[in-house]
Amino acid sequence: MIDQLRQEIEAALERLGIAIDKPVQLERTRDLAFGDLGCNAPMVYAKQAGAKPMELAENIRQTMQVDTSIVLKVSAAAPGFLNFTLADPFLHNQLRAVMGQGGNYGRSYAGAGKRALVEFVSANPTGPLTVGHGRGAVLGDTVSSILAWNGYEVEREYYYNDAGRQIRMLGESVWRRTLQMLGETVPFPEALYQGDYISQIAESLPRQEAAEIARNLAGEANEELLADRKDGQAKLEYFSGHAKEVMFASISRTLADGLGIKFQNFVNEMDFHGSGNGAESKIGIVLDDLRSRGLIEDRDDAIWIKAAALDGEEDRVLVKSSGEPTYRLPDIAYHKDKIERKFDLIVDVFGADHSDTYPDVLAALRGLDLPIDHIRVLIHQFVSLIEEGKKVKMSTRKAAFVTLDELIEDVGADVVRYFFLSKVMDTPLKFDLELARKTSDDNPVYYLKYAHARMVNIIKRGAVADLGPDLSAADLSLLALPEERTLLHLIWWFPEVVRRAGVTLEPHHIIVALEEFAKVFHRYYTVARVVTDDTAMSTARLVLTDACRQTLANGLAILGIEAPERM
């Protein structure tokens, strides 16, 4: 409908002899008193038209052919807006749409027939998920959900590093703890993972077997790390393999049980290394391809990518002099693989610590002549926990961090999701623990939840009086209060909120919209009584209330936040 109106404005401009060089914008007005939609085209095109904005607005108004069943009124307003007031019967039809579509109201088809891949979390299985990972997890999941609501077929994907030094270090940590548990006195260097979870993994190993294998290696347990030796990989395999599995299961549990996040795909970095060390591996293919394009340089026994030639960045090492690839090479191979899987949209959700690495990967892909225009990289800033007005200190190495599990346990999944989603991802998030813990009106997530519970309660009250949101019996023209008009407007606008979020991939817009929605409803509640002796009025208002409930519930569903029946 908005598109139709836009086209009609453009048609009117053309009839006035004006060439359209930038798309006409239609936005919600600042104030509903102006109308439901405003357009700044008269100001944008005034110069071209050789007229004052207000004159052009008036000319467009007279030239336009509007469908009066949709648009009741078109008006020109200073300094040069063209405002549109929607016809009540059209808005009433939106109520019918909500009631008819139910849990699907708000879906758009912008992405129909298209496939999207969203990669997020992708934390390595070397420790429990932290609060910082949580932000990426909730963002990625909700972006996926937004895309699904826009018609995309979405795959959520988790990529993790299950090779390399970090995993060997994990294995070495478990091995040394195992020896310590057996009563051996062995050093535990600072560089290793210090957390209690390492001991727990050690304890979860089959006792006899682990003891035997650990003791066989006991002679190697000095200050020099086995993980850094050529034979380290093979010797630590028993411990690192087990630890990796335990950690990965734990991470999956946190995401699925804690936050309700389910992935379709788990991709291992190992898959790109291949079994052999020859060119048949995926990273080997990438390396050969880059080399044949002259993008590779051998220097100091290492293999470098000439990033400087690609995007002006510094050259980077792809394969260390030890023969081991850096993370960049498998990353390039992984992204190449994603592209080859033919998605229409590829989204990467990364923490700020990756903000400097993805340009290299994209540059390499471009160097390989792969299409990258459909890749969207979403970078989110870090999370700091605030308690008693101060930052909670976190250090990963010393394991002095708050895990995501602990946070969810502390404040609940809905609060975690809400807090992570309510701010733009570009800004560092201060997570106020005391505020999050409150189950009172101070906590903004309850504002939304309470609005939903309140709507449900009203409908229940109606049922007691034998009244319901009966669309066929309702005379919707009775909905004449300003608050009712605003609610109709917001219900009508909701699909547009979803559609726009699908373009910007910014979940917080949905929260902002729902908060406005809840606010208007709460106010409505205080100015008007829904269930009264007036059967006709009650029925009309119950329809409105139920449509509000459905719209709010759908918004919360996108965010993955529960819409409670009562509180």
Add this chain to the structure above:
RNA sequence: GCCCUUGUAGCUCAGCUGGAUAGAGCAUCCGCCUCCUAAGCGGAGGGUCCCCGGUUCGAAUCCGGGCAAGGGCACCA
């Protein structure tokens, strides 16, 4: 030193890609339950949109230059 992100009310943040009188929540102050849940509502005070230039009908928004904060600049991931 270089790159990325950010700077809006006392605090935490929106501001719909350049428009209408810059908005919420919290905090402070004043009000509202004989009536569908007061986890709610109304009102008041509170602003150099970091600073200086530029672009134009018009800038919190775009550009340049400063200042400040966070993150990143490994043969770590």
